Amino acid sequence: MVRDKPDLQVKIRELVLKNPVLTASGTFGYGRELASLVDPVRLGAVIVKGISLQSRAGNPPPRIVETPCGMLNAIGLENIGVEKFINEKLPFLRESGACVIVNILGDSVEEYGQLAEILDNVPGIHAVEVNISCPNVKQGGVAFGIDPEAARRVTAEVRKKCRLPVIIKLSPNVTDITSIARAAEDGGADAVSLINTIQGMAIDIQTRRPRLANVIGGLSGPAIKPVAVRMVWQTTNAVSIPVMGIGGITTPGDALEFLIAGASAVQIGTGNFINPKATIHVLEGIEKYLLEHEMNSIHELIGSLND
Amino acid sequence: MVRDKPDLQVKIRELVLKNPVLTASGTFGYGRELASLVDPVRLGAVIVKGISLQSRAGNPPPRIVETPCGMLNAIGLENIGVEKFINEKLPFLRESGACVIVNILGDSVEEYGQLAEILDNVPGIHAVEVNISCPNVKQGGVAFGIDPEAARRVTAEVRKKCRLPVIIKLSPNVTDITSIARAAEDGGADAVSLINTIQGMAIDIQTRRPRLANVIGGLSGPAIKPVAVRMVWQTTNAVSIPVMGIGGITTPGDALEFLIAGASAVQIGTGNFINPKATIHVLEGIEKYLLEHEMNSIHELIGSLND
Amino acid sequence: MKQIDAEILEIEPAAKNIFRLTLKAPGIAEAAAPGQFVMIRPVSALDPLLPRPFSLHDWSGSQGTIIILFRVVGKSTRILAKSRHGQKLQVVGPLGKGFDITSAENVCLVGGGIGIAPLLGLAKQLLKTDTKREISVLLGGSSGAELAPLAEYFDIPGLAVVLATDDGTLGHHGVITDLMANHLARSSDWLVLACGPMPMLKAVSYLCRKNGWPCQVALETAMACGMGVCMGCAVKSAADSGNKGYLHVCKDGPVFWESDVAW
Amino acid sequence: MKQIDAEILEIEPAAKNIFRLTLKAPGIAEAAAPGQFVMIRPVSALDPLLPRPFSLHDWSGSQGTIIILFRVVGKSTRILAKSRHGQKLQVVGPLGKGFDITSAENVCLVGGGIGIAPLLGLAKQLLKTDTKREISVLLGGSSGAELAPLAEYFDIPGLAVVLATDDGTLGHHGVITDLMANHLARSSDWLVLACGPMPMLKAVSYLCRKNGWPCQVALETAMACGMGVCMGCAVKSAADSGNKGYLHVCKDGPVFWESDVAW
Numbered sequence A, B: 001m002v003r004d005k006p007d008l009q010v011k012i013r014e015l016v017l018k019n020p021v022l023t024a025s026g027t028f029g030y031g032r033e034l035a036s037l038v039d040p041v042r043l044g045a046v047i048v049k050g051i052s053l054q055s056r057a058g059n060p061p062p063r064i065v066e067t068p069c070g071m072l073n074a075i076g077l078e079n080i081g082v083e084k085f086i087n088e089k090l091p092f093l094r095e096s097g098a099c100v101i102v103n104i105l106g107d108s109v110e111e112y113g114q115l116a117e118i119l120d121n122v123p124g125i126h127a128v129e130v131n132i133s134c135p136n137v138k139q140g141g142v143a144f145g146i147d148p149e150a151a152r153r154v155t156a157e158v159r160k161k162c163r164l165p166v167i168i169k170l171s172p173n174v175t176d177i178t179s180i181a182r183a184a185e186d187g188g189a190d191a192v193s194l195i196n197t198i199q200g201m202a203i204d205i206q207t208r209r210p211r212l213a214n215v216i217g218g219l220s221g222p223a224i225k226p227v228a229v230r231m232v233w234q235t236t237n238a239v240s241i242p243v244m245g246i247g248g249i250t251t252p253g254d255a256l257e258f259l260i261a262g263a264s265a266v267q268i269g270t271g272n273f274i275n276p277k278a279t280i281h282v283l284e285g286i287e288k289y290l291l292e293h294e295m296n297s298i299h300e301l302i303g304s305l306n307d
Numbered sequence C, D: 001m002k003q004i005d006a007e008i009l010e011i012e013p014a015a016k017n018i019f020r021l022t023l024k025a026p027g028i029a030e031a032a033a034p035g036q037f038v039m040i041r042p043v044s045a046l047d048p049l050l051p052r053p054f055s056l057h058d059w060s061g062s063q064g065t066i067i068i069l070f071r072v073v074g075k076s077t078r079i080l081a082k083s084r085h086g087q088k089l090q091v092v093g094p095l096g097k098g099f100d101i102t103s104a105e106n107v108c109l110v111g112g113g114i115g116i117a118p119l120l121g122l123a124k125q126l127l128k129t130d131t132k133r134e135i136s137v138l139l140g141g142s143s144g145a146e147l148a149p150l151a152e153y154f155d156i157p158g159l160a161v162v163l164a165t166d167d168g169t170l171g172h173h174g175v176i177t178d179l180m181a182n183h184l185a186r187s188s189d190w191l192v193l194a195c196g197p198m199p200m201l202k203a204v205s206y207l208c209r210k211n212g213w214p215c216q217v218a219l220e221t222a223m224a225c226g227m228g229v230c231m232g233c234a235v236k237s238a239a240d241s242g243n244k245g246y247l248h249v250c251k252d253g254p255v256f257w258e259s260d261v262a263w
């Protein structure tokens, strides 16, 4: 007997996501920009652009360049700062009734803690995602994401400072991502999400200049999907907390690969640029797949890889 | 004053390559298969399929799958063994007059040493490239490529056992590729080549099986080019020996990116599958670029990035 | 903002290496304003990956059609040029902030190269809104072969069109800013609206500052989303513009007051 | 082996979801042999990335043309189906080891689904080389709608064509191996040459072993290079075939003696 609507709910600690399709930080703004195309309420959650204590101007242009089946970005974590975010951006999402996950970044363990503390008491925020991995900022970011001990310390600090579910977002620019994932789990993370962008570079052969002012940027999009699926599979086998799969998802089939590999949910990033309705397209495709395969619940699919 | 033919020669220790365009190991067989389309003598060198002491049957199929702008392979280092290579495959290349670089792999430091020793006394071999990085073989390979000390030891052993120029081929599946490159340099390498494939995975959502029998394979092709260019640039800034750029090269523009980033030569792998004449296409394009930019020598281009 | 699979009604060569693309785009056409743009994705495959921004050259709300004028410079435009009547393209728009012509007295439109594209829709809008005002259209191009066919679009009563080409094969032999100087000198209350390559816009903005003419410029940058979410389309803002840091071409622009941009 | 940019002379629907593609391929056509294949790349963009293998369905050395019969199953074949007369495709070939018909007495061709494609060129070759021999052509398909148009190609004097469909809408209701049993029983000196989906080939090879008929099969695997350099097209070889380990479909095959393959 198959229900006409399969159960798509997934949990991160006590937080229930109505479905496993989320927007990846930095690719869906603050939920309002695309609201006329994608109703944030339909998504499992909206993960907003990375927020820091103070606003950041970001890197000089050029900041983006297309590469084969991917793109490099060196935005430099431009954001309006936590204060303005809470006052100017959050209200729309709160009133919309969407599940909101705030992506945070800092230059020090303390800064991460302060952000967590501030957000903890703000209504309308359902979880925090900690970006310890954004590769295109010279100071900050990187260091935490590539060192297990640093990752554990940031996690523990954020954990201590807020009661919200804590998701640690991992960097792929490491030899063994499972060691970082385990460190986050030890630190008290409720979930890990991966992958962030892979460090890359492109050169304009006419000017012989880097195509990004920052020289190095983060590679995202379909090009990185096989690397992301591999790391998600390795990580789900290494930790017992939920894993969110990210990397190159543009179609339902892409998302299903991550879920079958063991991801409890997926985030769509660059896919939103390729097709602003990608999240809805993926969500409906997952539902269709479950029906066709006579699965009552997404949990019959998650981690069902026959290897 | 510009010569009508720019100087394309590059050197690895005393070995002179007539031009900087080489075939990447495992993508051009033993030079004979494509000889009717590409005359091996026109290339800077032919790097043959990885050779081990004993022949290897390789991994069960499926061994390859296409991914966005790339492909995953888990060939499992199938090869006929050094004995047969010397007796059956090398003669054609030797008689053709091509510059031959033999890619070697082993399960132990000693095995690498033995291979180097055997090859050292064989006429028609101009250099050895040591694969310490092939990611799709469960034992062997990987271990050396991700540990600086292991990389240094393999390099030193090969160095000790042969007088041929030694090129160490690096794995991209590490946090800091420059530390491995420096270790190879310390071990006595005459050059490093990078990148080998990035570990990846793909899943058939209908069968819910991995698309490769080996589950994990190596990602190659245009998709990885930005990662390769970045690592080559970082490495050329970290070592003083020549660096060979590899990863996603299919056009002259791709090759020029690597050369401008600091590579002294490039290797074309997956590009040979996309266009069997890719090497010639790239070679002629580089020559044209030098003429258009009024450069007399490839060395005016190498490392000329304005960053 | 709408996302639709727009059918190609017509695709025709307009000038050397430049094509004119007419799309059935209900919902977008009705909402279009001068200076706004759309993001177009010509393929379902993943290379090229990102959609590309194109200004609205002309449109008809009643017929639900939009027209794009594009130059072939790379992957997507090469594919677009080969596309055929009946095919469908992913189109998102209208996007961005267009020209502000609410308070305009006399207006001078300055266009260079393919930057001429958005000026047609703008000119038509200006003719609708106010009949008394003077409308000068200064168009520049590399050669007559390129410029003549584009200039023809502006062969409309009420528009005073002046041309310049780098090679002198049509109109004034030189850059468009030469013409601005003598042409606008006559009167002083001009609103200048410019679109074209960066060097031209820089020269125009300099000239306008010197003469005290208010000036708006339509800028171009690489774009990933076109909708204000990726922050990829940043341009440095003028220190004195209040906004320290960067402007975003896709949502703060593509049209800016010249004085807000750091040149 | 040649690499050329081959012009499309004709592309036409052949059956449900199946197309017939005629290419100008001088150099390849002259060298073609039954059972060989070509690698075709339908785009200049990077997605899809790798060329795809297609059997030579028919060819004319004198006219320098080759014909491909292909079924639409994914990215490249979808693009191929949309391609038009006059376009050019990167083609490399002829590749691989075809059918060995040197010592053939009576021959039975067995084809299933799109696996029928290479059998036409093979049948024509057989008719050329030896007029006395008996040539049976057993063709199977899912339905008459799919099979009938393909079977028509074999409407040639000298070929005894027998059909079977899964749904019974044309010829025998059932699988092609049913027919083999009764059909070939009459005589014992048959050389069986088969191409089709793996399950069919497995059944055919089993039947041939039982009856002592020598049998060659044309196999399919994913391919990256098609030229014997990537080692990606491995299939397990029969333990008793001397070759311990793997065979490579693109250079040891695609046609193998059934006895060399591990089923």
Ligand SMILES: Cc1cc2nc3c(=O)[nH]c(=O)nc-3n(C[C@H](O)[C@H](O)[C@H](O)COP(=O)(O)OP(=O)(O)OC[C@H]3O[C@@H](n4cnc5c(N)ncnc54)[C@H](O)[C@@H]3O)c2cc1C
Pocket (backbone or CB within 6 Å): C037, C048, C052, C053, C054, C055, C056, C068, C069, C070, C071, C072, C073, C074, C075, C076, C077, C078, C114, C117, C118, C219, C220, C221, C222, C223, C254
């Ligand atoms: C707001 C806005 C409005 C635009 N309106 C129009 C328009 O109406 N008509 C039009 O033809 N173009 C317009 N453009 C420019 C257009 O978006 C680019 O030409 C297009 O993205 C090129 O895509 P491609 O895939 O063909 O080239 P790519 O393959 O992406 O690039 C190929 C080469 O062209 C270069 N290139 C990229 N962009 C430009 C550019 N803007 N000018 C010149 N070279 C470039 C790249 O650096 C690269 O070297 C507009 C851009 C913006 C931001």
Ligand SMILES: Cc1cc2nc3c(=O)[nH]c(=O)nc-3n(C[C@H](O)[C@H](O)[C@H](O)COP(=O)(O)OP(=O)(O)OC[C@H]3O[C@@H](n4cnc5c(N)ncnc54)[C@H](O)[C@@H]3O)c2cc1C
Pocket (backbone or CB within 6 Å): D037, D048, D052, D053, D054, D055, D056, D068, D069, D070, D071, D072, D073, D074, D075, D076, D077, D078, D114, D117, D118, D219, D220, D221, D222, D223, D254
């Ligand atoms: C030696 C050889 C000869 C061949 N001759 C012919 C021929 O004459 N005519 C013909 O139509 N095909 C032939 N094929 C099969 C053909 O190569 C594939 O159908 C083609 O590569 C599919 O490419 P695609 O990009 O359209 O599909 P892809 O996008 O690569 O794959 C799409 C889906 O189709 C599946 N698929 C891939 N290959 C096959 C297959 N062989 N059969 C069914 N599903 C597949 C994939 O697993 C995937 O799920 C031959 C194959 C080989 C190895």
Ligand SMILES: Cc1cc2nc3c(=O)[nH]c(=O)nc-3n(C[C@H](O)[C@H](O)[C@H](O)COP(=O)(O)O)c2cc1C
Pocket (backbone or CB within 6 Å): A024, A025, A026, A027, A049, A050, A051, A073, A075, A077, A103, A131, A134, A169, A195, A196, A197, A219, A220, A221, A222, A224, A246, A247, A248, A249, A267, A268, A269, A270, A271, C230, C231, C232
């Ligand atoms: C333009 C852009 C901006 C991004 N900004 C952030 C960010 O602020 N914080 C973060 O954790 N990840 C950020 N990311 C990474 C994405 O969230 C995602 O992890 C990555 O792009 C891989 O997924 P994708 O291939 O689906 O894009 C950004 C990515 C892009 C392309």
Ligand SMILES: Cc1cc2nc3c(=O)[nH]c(=O)nc-3n(C[C@H](O)[C@H](O)[C@H](O)COP(=O)(O)O)c2cc1C
Pocket (backbone or CB within 6 Å): B024, B025, B026, B027, B049, B050, B051, B073, B075, B077, B103, B131, B134, B169, B195, B196, B197, B219, B220, B221, B222, B224, B246, B247, B248, B249, B267, B268, B269, B270, B271, D230, D231, D232
């Ligand atoms: C099918 C295949 C087989 C390969 N075999 C080897 C090998 O035997 N030894 C080795 O060092 N690298 C091997 N490689 C890696 C390539 O030499 C090259 O480093 C990698 O593919 C990246 O370059 P590319 O993107 O141009 O293919 C192989 C790659 C492919 C795709």
Ligand code: FES
Pocket (backbone or CB within 6 Å): C222, C223, C224, C225, C226, C227, C228, C229, C230, C231, C232, C233, C248, C249, C250, C251
């Ligand atoms: S293009 Fe993405 S914010 Fe402007």
Ligand code: FES
Pocket (backbone or CB within 6 Å): D222, D223, D224, D225, D226, D227, D228, D229, D230, D231, D232, D233, D248, D249, D250, D251
């Ligand atoms: S497909 Fe490359 S060896 Fe057969």
